[in-house]
Amino acid sequence: MTVAPTWARLRVRIALALVLLYAGASAARWVHDGLAWRAAQGQDDISANERRFAELRELLRDSELVGYLGDPPPTGPTPQDSTAAALLHFRRYLLAQYALAPALLIESADPELVVGNFDAGSTPPAPAGYRIERVFGDGLVLFRRVTP
Numbered sequence: 001m002t003v004a005p006t007w008a009r010l011r012v013r014i015a016l017a018l019v020l021l022y023a024g025a026s027a028a029r030w031v032h033d034g035l036a037w038r039a040a041q042g043q044d045d046i047s048a049n050e051r052r053f054a055e056l057r058e059l060l061r062d063s064e065l066v067g068y069l070g071d072p073p074p075t076g077p078t079p080q081d082s083t084a085a086a087l088l089h090f091r092r093y094l095l096a097q098y099a100l101a102p103a104l105l106i107e108s109a110d111p112e113l114v115v116g117n118f119d120a121g122s123t124p125p126a127p128a129g130y131r132i133e134r135v136f137g138d139g140l141v142l143f144r145r146v147t148p
Contacts, residue, residue: 045095053099056115056136060103067114068093068105069127069143092117109143116141 060066073089075082096117097105105115109127118124118139126132126143133144 049095049099057100065111066103067108067111070117112145114143
């Protein structure tokens with residue numbers, strides 16, 4: 001008669017150990033995912049652009065309308081490549097607009113201030129009638145209209 005209760009107790013202990021092991025593994029996975037999520041914060045394009053444009057955003061706080069110039073989208077060998085390049089150009093414009101939120105960017109060189117958002121390492125000359133007001137690095141430039 002002592003065999004049955006001992007076997008029943010052993011099965012309950014094994015089941016309890018398996019439940020505890022599963023709970024521990026689940027908790028460890030949850031902690032790992034939480035740490036990975038925290039490490040990934042600030043690695044997306046929006047956060048990176050907010051950091052990149054932060055200094056410029058402080059200068060434009062009172063401006064209502066600011067021009068925007070970017071690298072011209074390259075034309076690809078196929079219409080699909082040209083479309084992808086145009087979409088990338090538009091995406092960079094939208095990310096800049098979001099990062100400079102108090103100011104309204106228009107893709108034009110008519111306003112007094114114009115933001116140049118170029119590939120890192122390339123700073124083209126100022127457009128006609130403008131001078132370089134400030135170079136922020138990483139392809140970010142502020143142009144100001146030259147008053148006659």
